[in-house]
Amino acid sequence: MVSARYRAFLIFGAPGSGKGTQGKILGKIPRFFFFACGDVFRSIDTRTALGQQFVKYSSKGELVPDELTVEFWRLRIQQSVEAHEFKPDIDFLILDGVPRNPRQAELMQQFIDVRRVFHLSCPIREKLVARLKKRAIKDNRLDDASEQLIWRRLETYEQQCKPLLNFYPPELIVNIDATQAPIQVLMEIITYIVREKDAVISL
Ligand code: AMP
Secondary structure, rough: OOOOOEEEEEEOOOOOOOOHHHHHHHHHOOOEEEEEEEHHHHOOOOHHHHHHHHHHHHHHOOOOOHHHHHHHHHHHHHHHHHHHOOOOOOEEEEEEHHHHHHHHHHHOOOEEEEEEEEEEEEOOHHHHHHHHHHHHHHHOHHHHHHHHHHHHHHHHHHHHHHHHOOOHHHHHHHEEEEOOOHHHHHHHHHHHHHOOOOOOOOH
């Protein structure tokens, strides 16, 4: 059990909506600690039990089971706290891809104090598919390797992940047009973050 919940901003959206692009930039700003669930899953040795589970689900465009994912997230964050990389008393978490559905949000509620959910919205699915296909080649992402798998991932998002937006109070949700240039998306996110109490403190 943690003594105080970690203050967090969630970056939420379909695969290819630009969550990682934004999260990586925000994570470079002092007092923000970036955690991308998919990236951390991908870094696990695939010979381990957890690595095998990740491959089993991600190769089908499906989600890793909720309890396993949240426990994995909790352990990783705890390690970052112990390593003094993430300092919960002064830092904010920027979470990309976790929590990913209402059940994960419920499980994580005891650990995180969600200040805003940035929903990177892109209703034109073909745009996401095109972005994902480009990324598959550039970043060697196996889960985006086939168009069939990409559509499966988008279906998983629609059916299982999108309901997360109903879990949090509507005033926490910020809908952002993800088809804008990355810098415009960033500006919108930052505009909300700087308004947040405690997020702007001098170093
Ligand atoms: P991403 O890089 O966020 O698109 O994640 C790649 C894959 O990792 C997903 O398709 C899932 O199989 C798995 N994954 C990442 N984050 C989660 C999560 N929060 N819950 C379950 N599975 C996840």
